Amino acid sequence: MTRMHVPVRLRWNDLDAYGHVNNAAMLVLLEEARVQAFWGPRSSTR
Template sequence: MNKHLYKCPVRWSDMDVYGVVNNVSIMRLLEEARVDFIWGISKKNGDAFFDQGSVVVSHSVRYHAPLVHKHEPVNITMWVSDISAATVTIAYTVHDGDRLCTSAETTMAPYCYKKSRPRSLSAAESAFFETYLHQDSGVTL
């Protein structure tokens, strides 16, 4: 099973008045990591998954420990926890060093914006996501 590692900077502006990275900023960091991961579908012509369209269906997030600003990036590891003909679920862990801060999943669906309707995953999209498929992550959400 492949996993995708994104070294994500935590910006000073990501912290809230309590001195921790708040839930909205965590979602932005996960989005940044997800875009980096999915870009791998078509490195030559940009990202086919976003080019043809996709939508977020759901998010599930669990906070294990606070995340704070630091100069070194945090590690966001991603893999595919579920795939069907019309959805893909991306799982994440956010680690600050050895400490697990966040675990999450995002379910996405390919979408045709020109026709305003869902579409199926293409063969290339399915093949890409299947190389990252691992259904037993060992991380509890």
């Protein structure tokens, strides 16, 4: 099993009033990480 580390920046609108990441925002962050991991520059993800 291989692991990848893909840093994704949180934006102000990803957080709720308590400073937690909303479930819908988490799915968007995971989608951004997936795009960066598989279609981004190879040198930054591995």
